[in-house]
Amino acid sequence: xxxxxxxxxxxxxxxxxxxxxxxxxxxxxxxxxxxxxxxxxxxxxxxxxxxxxxxxxxxxxxxxxxxxxxxxxxxxxxxxxxxxxxxxxxxxxxxxxxxxxxxxxxxxxxxxxxxxxxxxxxxxxxxxxxxxxxxxxxxxxxxxxxxxxxxxxxxxxxxxxxxxxxxxxxxxxxxxxxxxxxxxxxxxxxxxxxxxxxxxxxxxxxxxxxxxxxxxxxxxxxxxxxxxxxxxxxxxxxxxxxxxxxxxxxxxxxxxxxxxxxxxxxxxxxxxxxxxxxxxxxxxxxxxxxxxxxxxxxxxxxxxxxxxxxxxxxxxxxxxxxxxxxxxxxxxxxxxxxxxxxxxxxxxxxxxxxxxxxxxxxxxxxxxxxxxxxxxxxxxxxxx
Amino acid sequence: xxxxxxxxxxxxxxxxxxxxxxxxxxxxxxxxxxxxxxxxxxxxxxxxxxxxxxxxxxxxxxxxxxxxxxxxxxxxxxxxxxxxxxxxxxxxxxxxxxxxxxxxxxxxxxxxxxxxxxxxxxxxxxxxxxxxxxxxxxxxxxxxxxxxxxxxxxxxxxxxxxxxxxxxxxxxxxxxxxxxxxxxxxxxxxxxxxxxxxxxxxxxxxxxxxxxxxxxxxxxxxxxxxxxxxxxxxxxxxxxxxxxxxxxxxxxxxxxxxxxxxxxxxxxxxxxxxxxxxxxxxxxxxxxxx
Numbered sequence: 001x002x003x004x005x006x007x008x009x010x011x012x013x014x015x016x017x018x019x020x021x022x023x024x025x026x027x028x029x030x031x032x033x034x035x036x037x038x039x040x041x042x043x044x045x046x047x048x049x050x051x052x053x054x055x056x057x058x059x060x061x062x063x064x065x066x067x068x069x070x071x072x073x074x075x076x077x078x079x080x081x082x083x084x085x086x087x088x089x090x091x092x093x094x095x096x097x098x099x100x101x102x103x104x105x106x107x108x109x110x111x112x113x114x115x116x117x118x119x120x121x122x123x124x125x126x127x128x129x130x131x132x133x134x135x136x137x138x139x140x141x142x143x144x145x146x147x148x149x150x151x152x153x154x155x156x157x158x159x160x161x162x163x164x165x166x167x168x169x170x171x172x173x174x175x176x177x178x179x180x181x182x183x184x185x186x187x188x189x190x191x192x193x194x195x196x197x198x199x200x201x202x203x204x205x206x207x208x209x210x211x212x213x214x215x216x217x218x219x220x221x222x223x224x225x226x227x228x229x230x231x232x233x234x235x236x237x238x239x240x241x242x243x244x245x246x247x248x249x250x251x252x253x254x255x256x257x258x259x260x261x262x263x264x265x266x267x268x269x270x271x272x273x274x275x276x277x278x279x280x281x282x283x284x285x286x287x288x289x290x291x292x293x294x295x296x297x298x299x300x301x302x303x304x305x306x307x308x309x310x311x312x313x314x315x316x317x318x319x320x321x322x323x324x325x326x327x328x329x330x331x332x333x334x335x336x337x338x339x340x341x342x343x344x345x346x347x348x349x350x351x352x353x354x355x356x357x358x359x360x361x362x363x364x365x366x367x368x369x370x371x372x373x374x375x376x377x378x379x380x381x382x383x384x
Numbered sequence: 385x386x387x388x389x390x391x392x393x394x395x396x397x398x399x400x401x402x403x404x405x406x407x408x409x410x411x412x413x414x415x416x417x418x419x420x421x422x423x424x425x426x427x428x429x430x431x432x433x434x435x436x437x438x439x440x441x442x443x444x445x446x447x448x449x450x451x452x453x454x455x456x457x458x459x460x461x462x463x464x465x466x467x468x469x470x471x472x473x474x475x476x477x478x479x480x481x482x483x484x485x486x487x488x489x490x491x492x493x494x495x496x497x498x499x500x501x502x503x504x505x506x507x508x509x510x511x512x513x514x515x516x517x518x519x520x521x522x523x524x525x526x527x528x529x530x531x532x533x534x535x536x537x538x539x540x541x542x543x544x545x546x547x548x549x550x551x552x553x554x555x556x557x558x559x560x561x562x563x564x565x566x567x568x569x570x571x572x573x574x575x576x577x578x579x580x581x582x583x584x585x586x587x588x589x590x591x592x593x594x595x596x597x598x599x600x601x602x603x604x605x606x607x608x609x610x611x612x613x614x615x616x617x618x619x620x621x622x623x624x625x626x627x628x629x630x631x632x633x634x635x636x637x638x639x640x641x642x643x644x645x646x647x648x649x650x651x652x653x654x655x656x657x658x659x660x661x662x663x664x665x666x667x668x669x670x671x672x673x674x
Contacts (some may be wrong), residue, residue, distance in 0.1 A: 079474075126654060129661040133417065137610040138657055140603065141650035148647030269603065273481055280478045315497075319489035322482035326465065329479055333469040 026363055027354050028344040033288060040188060050180040051308075057184055057257060059299035060191040062278065065250035066290040069275045071198050072243030074285035075212070077219030078127055078236065081140035083247055083275050085123065086116040088146060088267035090248030091255040095163045096156070098256070105169050105256045109190075112252030113245045120244025124237050131222075143272065147263045162262025169256045183257065190253055194246050199287040201242065215239060219285075281325055283335025292337035297321065346370070387513040389629070389636050395521045397628035398528035399587050403601055404608040404620040405532060406579030412615020413552035413572045416466060417477050420458075422598040422605060423484035424577050428454040428584030429593045430491050433502045443505060451581045458577025463570055484598055492595040499592030524586040531582050532621065535575070539617070548572055552615055604649070611653045613666025623664060627653065 024030045044053065069083045090112030097108045123142060127135055150157045157163065170182045204212040214235050217225040226232050255261045265271065282293025301324060306317045332339035345354045346369050348362035355363055362369055407421045431450030435441045441449070461483055469475050504520040511517075539545035550558040551568045559565045591597065608627055612619025627649045634645040657663065 126658055130657060131661070133411070133614060134610050134657060134661060134663065136417070137606050138654050141607060141654055144603065144650050145647045145654075148644050151643060152641075269599075276474065277478055277481070280474045284474055315489045315492050318485050319493075322485040322489075325482045326479055326486075329469065329475050329482075330465060333472045333475045 022363070026356060028356050029288070029341050029354070037192065040192075044181045044184060048177060048181055050177055052304075053180050053184045055299050055303040057187040058303070059294055060187040061250050061254050061257065062275070062294045062298055063191055063291050064194045064253075065247055066275050066279045066282075066294050067195050067198050067287055068243045068246035068250070070279050070284065070287060070290040071202055071215075071246070072239050073276075074279065074290075075202050075215035075219060076236065076239040078239065079132065079136040079139075080123075080243075081136045081276070082143045082269075082272050083139075083243075084267050084269070084271040085139070085143045085146055086119055086244040086247035087251035087254070087271065088143065088261075088263070089119045090116040090251035091261045091266040092150070092157065092163070093248075094252035095166045095255045095261045098167050099163060099165065102167075105167060105252075109249060109252035109256065112255070113248035116248025116251065117241045117245035119248075120240035120242075121237060123244070124240035127240065128233060128236060140269070140272070143267045143269065147267050150263050150267070160263065162260055162265075164260045166255055166259045166261065168259065169253070187253065187257075190249060194249060195287065195291060198242070198246060202287060211235070211238065277325065280335060281328065283338030283341075286335075286338055286341075288341075289335050289337040293335070296336065297325075385636055387515050389632050391512060391515045391517055392636075393625075393629040393632040395517060395525050396632060397625040398525040399583055400601070400604060400608055400628050401621045401624035402528040402531060402579055402583040403605045404612070404624050405535060405617050406576040406583075407605050408609045408612065408615060408617055408620040409535075409579070410572055410576040411609060412617075413548055414470070414569045415473070416470065417473075417480070417606075418466075418576070419477060419480040419602065420461065420484040420487065421480075421576065421580055422602045423487045424454050424458050424580040425584035425587075425601070426491065426593075426595065426598040427457060427487055428581035429502065429588030429591075429597070430495060430500075431581075432585050432588050433495070433500050433593055436502065437500070447585055450585055451578070454581035454584070455574055455577045458580070459570060459574040462573035466573075467566065467569070488595045488598065495595075497595055499594045502589045502593055504589040518590055520586075520590050524583075524590065527582060527586045531579060535579070535617070538575075544568075544571065548575075604646070607650055607653045611656055611663055613663030616663070616665035619663060619665030623653075 024034065040056075043056065065083070065087060068086075069080065072078055072083070073080045090109075093115040094105075094108040094112035097103045097111060098105070103111075123139065126138055130138055151159050168179070168183075169186050171179050173179050173182070200206065201209055202212040202215060203209070204216055206212055214225070214230055217228070217230060218232050218235060222232055251266065254266070278293035278297050279290040280293070281297050282291065283289025302317065302321055306312060306320060312320070328336055334342075344357050346357050346359070347354055348365065348367055348369060350367040351362060351365045353362060353364050355369055359369060361367065403422060403425060407418065410416055410418050410421070428450050431453050432446055435446035435449045436443065439446075465479055465483070466476055469479065504518065505523060506519045508519050509516040510519045510522055537545075539549060547558070547563045547568050548571070550561065550563055551565050551572075555565050558568075604627060608623040609620055611627065612621070612623035630649040630652050631645040634648050635642045638644070
């Protein structure tokens with residue numbers, strides 16, 4: 001006789017396994033994501049070249065940054081062209097705390113994140129009044145104001161030169177190689193939970209957190225959302241605070257990893273555009289799109305293919321990346337990851353569940369997935 | 385000092401107004417944030433250098449060639465790339481940015497990253513109220529003035545102008561009224577490219593022509609367009625004057641803090657938008673549901 005509570009435990013575990021089998025392994029996109037996480041976790045076993053690890057750590061930082069932009073601008077539709085503001089604020093806060101008060105990275109990074117979240121709340125104040133392109137341009141202008149403030153307080157921030165000599169993430173081992181490996185794992189410890197949290201927060205089908213569906217509603221039609229009784233002001237504040245917080249986490253990690261914080265690299269307009277570039281390239285308004293965009297465009301194409309495999313100067317690199325972007329977006333305007341997902345997954349027309357592309361019937365409700373288009377009576381020239 | 389502020393501000397505002405109206409035109413009519421707009425201005429300046437200095441053509445011919453080539457590049461980019469993805473707003477933003485980078489790097493490869501100089505059309509100074517200003521700058525101001533008047537006449541007095549404004553207000557209804565909207569959009573893109581090219585040609589000789597000269601005015605141009613109100617050309621011109629004068633006044637009053645001028649101008653824009661979120665002359669949000 002098994003104790004009832006134990007029985008509940010078995011039930012829970014068996015339910016988890018069943019869910020895993022049924023809901024993860026049957027959908028190609030989720031299998032790919034799972035494999036990807038395992039590859040990231042086991043990567044140092046296969047290759048511990050510090051150069052490659054460095055590329056991946058930078059990619060992890062950019063992933064958090066890009067996903068936070070996606071949460072704010074992709075989901076809520078609050079087009080933010082100055083996301084570097086949050087990154088820079090957190091980087092400066094973390095760097096100053098570390099240099100002047102000697103706080104450790106595990107403290108300065110979250111404090112930087114909180115500072116960026118406060119910055120997000122402040123940015124949200126004008127954002128409540130502005131819409132669309134107006135908001136985009138105001139947010140674009142804000143990092144410039146921040147750079148001016150940095151330059152104004154030259155004695156604290158060291159002006160154009162920036163702050164340097166910031167403490168490392170991890171430096172207890174003798175061998176810098178080992179330090180790099182540990183730093184790599186720390187970057188994963190930062191990146192994986194951040195992305196998971198943001199992914200769960202924006203999940204439109206979640207029954208626990210209503211955030212995702214409300215963000216969609218605000219983006220699609222704010223007036224209609226307000227008419228439905230949604231306090232759009234509160235949710236915009238939440239979006240800005242959460243987006244700012246995670247961008248700040250990325251910024252703080254960046255400060256401790258590169259150990260240099262200067263206005264051009266952390267508050268520059270190109271950083272803001274870069275994050276949009278990766279996210280739109282991978283697929284806007286889908287968390288995995290931002291992840292895929294960063295790993296593909298930044299880590300693979302920019303840092304590996306154009307730096308290590310074919311060694312070209314920066315000009316050619318920028319030009320090749322721009323040409324790749326144009327060509328890819330021309331044929332997949334919704335982004336590369338979303339395009340691939342649409343190819344390997346099929347949404348059930350009845351219950352809206354995602355299925356593998358090779359299935360004929362939906363795995364849950366059994367509805368036919370590939371409904372053959374009936375021949376229209378009028379001759380259709382386009383379909384041939 | 386007052387004369388200096390007035391005259392330098394006027395000249396600066398002329399350039400800003402010329403660039404901003406082009407940006408505002410394509411933004412207001414086709415709803416495209418064209419980040420490659422100022423890249424066309426850079427291309428035109430390089431065109432003038434290439435045809436005039438490297439090929440040694442006469443001034444008139446090289447101006448005409450630079451103008452035509454830039455407009456063709458602008459129109460082709462719109463027709464071949466931007467038009468088919470027009471409804472994906474962020475993708476358009478990204479593609480125009482990518483094109484700006486491609487243009488910049490192409491020029492950097494062809495002419496190196498160092499500044500090249502284009503001789504002024506007319507050399508020398510012209511002194512007004514004790515302030516010496518290059519005649520080329522006065523020429524730029526005059527050209528800007530003529531171009532803006534021309535644009536205003538085109539938009540208000542001709543059938544094409546009416547079609548452009550109609551397509552900008554409501555593309556679907558304009559289509560129903562028998563206006564060829566895709567063609568009108570293409571013409572608008574060409575017009576915007578023309579304005580960018582004109583400013584590049586007249587301003588190029590007063591600055592060193594460098595591949596990255598498009599980034600600097602881009603931010604100000606976008607700020608001006610938003611401050612003036614989307615799609616309002618009158619608003620763009622007035623906002624150009626406001627922001628140019630703010631910059632010049634800051635630079636003149638605090639010469640040691642000249643680097644702050646841009647941030648203060650942008651701060652002024654943010655504050656104005658807080659009071660009037662739709663810009664100075666834009667339609668309010670209640671009227672227009674985006």
